[in-house]
Amino acid sequence: MIFLRLFYEFFKTGLFAIGGGLATFPFLSDMADKTGWFTHSQLMDMIAVSESTPGPLGVNTATYVGFVTAGIPGAVVATLGLITPSIIIILIIAGFLKAFRHNVYVDSAFKCLRPTSTGLIAASGLSVAASAFFRTDAGESLSPGALRPESVILAIFLLIVTRFIPQTKKLHPIVWIAFSAVVGVVFTFGGVPMF
Amino acid sequence: MLKELSELFWTFAKVGVMTFGGGYAMLPILQREVVENKQWATDEELTDYFAIGQCTPGVIAVNTATFIGQKKQGIPGGIVATLGVVFPSLVIISILAGFISSFSHLPLVINAFAGIRVCVCILIFNAVVKLWKGAVTNKLGLIIFLVVALGSMLFDISPVLFVILAAILGILLVQIQGKNNGKEASAK
Structure with missing residues (x-):
């Protein structure tokens, strides 16, 4: 029964992939070897599409793999399989936190966890910045020569409108995402001619 | 109850x-x-x-949705918020996968996402500035932030390790502060 197997495989992925969407990839690659549902090059394509569509990366990839394997029902089953362990584990932790949040040890642990979490978020922002502000085809190193001036100009503009101008500061972040997509297309930020 | 649950579902679908x-x-x-x-x-x-x-299994977006949903409406809330956050993926991927197999090779998509990446950097920067106030409240917090941000960027260290070490540090601090209560008070 393909659906049971799909659910089981993605349940396992959801249970053991710790640390977000990227952590699911080794499991998917293993799945390709073991089940023959899809090839590795198909998986690379699916990951690329998942990165460039709305929604969390790990969820998109699970949906896509499920779809390729068994159509729309497969997409639903794979996604449910992926999220079921998270739901169970987080509900248990949330219950635990409600009871122990004001415990002096738990409270002190969170005082150290908050700057840690913020540091991890900053690091992820910087790693996105590496690919957003530097030409990757100019080699691995982030030399000043590989800096994309058009990206820097867009970034400065966005920084000003999202932080310093009261009228535009209040706009929803999706406005700036859409704006940046248009700018990216008009000025061919990806370095690929449109026609 | 139903109204609150549907509000949770659609808010997270929007996210x-x-x-x-x-x-x-x-x-x-x-x-x-x-x-x-x-x-x-x-x-x-x-x-x-x-x-x-970071240190529990699963996709972070999903875990966060479960947490907030649970906080608002208990277990049904946790489940409904999570289903909401994956709903758009299901719809969009199912539609796209049926039509275009090499969606990500289109010049339109490549150029648009090069622009979006710049925007995501700035939005994450703004998010970190907002979180900073509640997260980095003293010198120790600043040191933890810098060690984690630099360590995670420069070395291939799993975020899980940072989170576990920080939690242990927090627990140890209670012990140390218990012993040095007098010193702590005079330092402040």
Whole structure:
């Protein structure tokens, strides 16, 4: 029964992939070897599409793999399989936190966890910045020569409108995402001619 | 109850549809929709959920949705919010996968995402500035932030390790502060 197997495989992925969407990839690659549902090059394509569509990366990839394997029902089953362990584990932790949040040890642990979490978020922002502000085809190193001036100009503009101008500061972040997509297309930020 | 649950579902569906890339890209959208508009959680709670999401299994976006849903409406809330956040993925991927197999090779998509990446950087920067106030409250916090940000960027260290070490450090601090209570008071 393909659906049971799909659910089981993605349940396992959801249970053991710790640390977000990227952590699911080794499991998917293993799945390709073991089940023959899809090839590795198909998986690379699916990951690329998942990165460039709305929604969390790990969820998109699970949906896509499920779809390729068994159509729309497969997409639903794979996604449910992926999220079921998270739901169970987080509900248990949330219950635990409600009871122990004001415990002096738990409270002190969170005082150290908050700057840690913020540091991890900053690091992820910087790693996105590496690919957003530097030409990757100019080699691995982030030399000043590989800096994309058009990206820097867009970034400065966005920084000003999202932080310093009261009228535009209040706009929803999706406005700036859409704006940046248009700018990216008009000025061919990806370095690929449109026609 | 039904009304609250449907509000949870659609709010998280909205967050899901506006998230591009990994879980962190979701943070600015969550801050706007869940913290500022709905006031279902504070910035501090969001950082807590992200920290827990780092070291528990599963996709961080999903874990965060479960947390906030649970906080608002118990177990049904946790489930409904999570289903909401994955709903757009199901719809969009199912539609796209049926039509285009090499969607990500289109010049339109490549150029648009090169622009979006710049925007995501700035939005994450703004999100970190907002979180900073609640997260980095003293010198120790600043040191932890710098060690984690630099360590995670320069070396291939799993975030799980940072989160576990920070939790242990926090627990040890209670012991140390217990012993040095007098010193602590005079230092302040």
